[in-house]
Amino acid sequence: MKIADLKTFVVGNPPPAFGGRYFVFLTLRTACGVEGVGEVYAASFAPEAIVPMIRDVFERHVLGSDPFRIEALWRNVYARGYTGRPDASLMGVLSGIEMALWDIVGKAVEKPVYELLGGKVHERLRSYTYLYPDEPGSHAYSDSPVYSTPEAAAERALKYLAQGFTAVKFDPAGPYSAFDPRQPSLERLELAEAFCKTLREAVGTRCDLLFGTHGQFTVSGALRLARRIEPYEPLWFEEPTPPEAPEEMAKVAAQCRMPIATGERLTTKYEFARVLATGAASILQPNLGRVGGVLEAKKIAAMAEAHYAQIAPHLYCGPVVGAANVQLAACIPNFLILESIERFDGFHARILKKPIRWEDGFVIPPTEPGLGVELDEAVADAHPWQGSALHLMPRTAPVAAPD
Numbered sequence: 490m491k492i493a494d495l496k497t498f499v500v501g502n503p504p505p506a507f508g509g510r511y512f513v514f515l516t517l518r519t520a521c522g523v524e525g526v527g528e529v530y531a532a533s534f535a536p537e538a539i540v541p542m543i544r545d546v547f548e549r550h551v552l553g554s555d556p557f558r559i560e561a562l563w564r565n566v567y568a569r570g571y572t573g574r575p576d577a578s579l580m581g582v583l584s585g586i587e588m589a590l591w592d593i594v595g596k597a598v599e600k601p602v603y604e605l606l607g608g609k610v611h612e613r614l615r616s617y618t619y620l621y622p623d624e625p626g627s628h629a630y631s632d633s634p635v636y637s638t639p640e641a642a643a644e645r646a647l648k649y650l651a652q653g654f655t656a657v658k659f660d661p662a663g664p665y666s667a668f669d670p671r672q673p674s675l676e677r678l679e680l681a682e683a684f685c686k687t688l689r690e691a692v693g694t695r696c697d698l699l700f701g702t703h704g705q706f707t708v709s710g711a712l713r714l715a716r717r718i719e720p721y722e723p724l725w726f727e728e729p730t731p732p733e734a735p736e737e738m739a740k741v742a743a744q745c746r747m748p749i750a751t752g753e754r755l756t757t758k759y760e761f762a763r764v765l766a767t768g769a770a771s772i773l774q775p776n777l778g779r780v781g782g783v784l785e786a787k788k789i790a791a792m793a794e795a796h797y798a799q800i801a802p803h804l805y806c807g808p809v810v811g812a813a814n815v816q817l818a819a820c821i822p823n824f825l826i827l828e829s830i831e832r833f834d835g836f837h838a839r840i841l842k843k844p845i846r847w848e849d850g851f852v853i854p855p856t857e858p859g860l861g862v863e864l865d866e867a868v869a870d871a872h873p874w875q876g877s878a879l880h881l882m883p884r885t886a887p888v889a890a891p892d
Contacts, residue, residue, distance in 0.1 A: 490597060492554050492590075493520040495547045498866070499536040500807070500840065501874040507621050508830045508837065509881070511874040512807030513539055514864055517547075517589040519556065525592030526864045528809035530778030531581030532880035542582050551586055556593045559784055563587060567757075567781075580756035580781050587782030588813045588860065595859030602813075602860060603820040606787050613851035614818045616829040617656035617699060620645050636661070639680075639687035646688055649831075650696050653850035656724065656826060657692075659684060660701035662714060663892045666884040670731055672710040674890040678717050685721035697724040697826075700747075704731035704754075705888075708740045715745045724826075725750035725772050725801075735769035748772050753803040757781045761789045765796045772825060774803040778810035783817060790821040799825035806880075808837040811845055812855075812862040819854040827852055840868050 498514040513529040513536050531539050550566050566583045567573065595602045603609055620642055622633035634641035639661075646657050661684040663677045673681075681700075688698055700723040706714065711729035718726070726747040730738045732754045742749040752774035755761055758781075764770050773793050775786045790800045800823055802814035811833060818824045829847060830837050838844035842863040846853040855861025 490519045490521060490523065490556055490593070492517050492551050492556055494518040495544065495551070497540050497543055498864070498869040499540065499874045500869045501872045501876065502807075502836055503872060505621070507619075507835065508804070509806055510876060510878055511536055511880065512840070513585070514807065514809055514869060515543055515585050515589060516864065517551070517556070517586070517593060519593060523593050523596050525556070525589035525596070525859060526809055526862065527585035527587070527589030527592070528778045528807050528813075529581045529585035530776055530806045530810055531578045533578055535877070535879060536874055539578070539582070542578065543585065546579075546582050546586060556590045556597070559587060559590050559594070562590070563782070563784065575756045575760050577754075577756055577779065581779050584778050584780060584782045587784065588777065588809070591783050591816075592859035599858045601819075601855060601858060602783060602816040603854060606783070606816070606820045609819050609854060610822055611819055611824060611854070613848075613853050614815060614824065614827045615655065615850060616827045616847065616852050617658055617697070618649060618654055618829055618831050619701075620649070620657050620659045621831060623648075637680075639683045642684055643687045643691035646692055646696065650692055652832065653848070655695065655850050656697035656699060657688075658699035658701050658727075658828075659688070660703070662702045662705060664884055664888055665703040665705050666886065666888045668887040669705045669883075670707045670710065671705060671888060672890070673706055673714050674892055676891040678714060681714060682717040685718045685723065689721040698722070699724050699727065701727045702729055704728045706730060708737055711741045712744055715741070715747060719746050723747050727751065727774070728753070735764045735767045738764075738769035739767040742769055742771070750774055750801060752776075752780075753805070755780065758785060758788050758792065762792060765792055765798060771798045772801050773798055774801050776803040776806070776810065777813040777817060778806055783813055786817050787821070790817065790823060794821075794823045799823045801825045802827055804828040804830060808833060808841055808845055809860070809862060809864065811837065812860045815845065815852055815854055816860060840865055
């Protein structure tokens with residue numbers, strides 16, 4: 490088998506745009522007609538810049554290659570241009586290509602990817618969702634009371650609970666900025682505590698609370714926030730300090746009674762090794778569209794296993810990364826919980842020929858070969874991305890106190 494062709498799709502995610510403004514998908518096809526699908530989660534450049542990056546990596550390293558030689562291809566792409574270090578954009582491109590190769594390999598041998606990585610450990614995968622608003626439109630901070638009013642968040646959490654979810658995530662700690670880390674304002678400390686108190690009173694012990702932040706705070710600021718929310722027993726305190734210095738995050742972990750989770754912005758085993766070595770977090774959140782792909786995430790999970798750390802694959806993009814997350818989660822013993830975009834319904838279902846199977850709070854690993862999903866190219870072509878914003882955009886000025 491030889492890889493013969495590449496197609497790319499930059500798909501606009503229609504309102505309410507849960508999971509991001511756009512998704513970057515690709516397909517690889519072999520000379521004998523086997524096709525694999527991948528998704529690139531590279532957020533630091535606009536997609537019109539990412540697509541030529543994908544093409545360049547494809548033409549230099551993938552075209553004419555054997556899809557089974559994933560390890561060798563990974564090393565050659567990782568070291569291209571004499572880099573040999575984590576590069577978020579390059580790793581995003583490599584991640585999408587790598588998962589498409591696994592999709593081809595699985596189809597060639599007629600096995601799901603998880604069967605090629607040690608076999609299924611979990612028959613079903615517990616999932617959580619972010620607290621998204623009921624009302625249509627964007628989910629920026631100012632657009633919905635779900636993000637600013639504890640009572641509205643609790644009402645929404647109860648609706649998710651009724652659907653079968655046993656965990657929800659929320660982040661009332663305030664906007665993130667290019668000038669972080671900072672101290673939280675007293676108003677935000679008060680709001681964060683009110684969110685946790687109101688949600689806990691509403692859901693009781695039927696539902697885990699996942700407290701999200703986006704690296705906004707200094708160590709001391711994160712600890713001030715932690716003391717406010719610890720009594721309500723969140724399952725985790727996510728990315729309390731910026732991800733670039735795990736040594737600093739470890740200071741939070743050492744003084745905090747909640748588990749620390751991190752990883753959505755990290756790439757490769759090398760960055761996650763620093764998290765584990767410093768004790769910065771006991772819950773790792775690789776996004777398989779950025780971290781380096783399926784095999785790299787499996788290696789990270791193995792390292793975490795030796796540190797008694799757990800894996801909670803992160804998802805804030807499209808359903809192909811979601812499908813890759815499922816394949817990883819199904820075959821690792823230290824899986825904790827899987828992020829889903831609500832029930833993998835809405836546009837995340839429409840863009841696939843067959844949606845990811847979600848039942849009563851759990852994702853059911855597919856039995857189809859490869860990643861178990863197929864991109865609906867007609868739907869992809871009908872929703873071209875036409876905007877100019879990046880996938881996510883922090884504030885470009887410092888956040889004033891009170892924010």
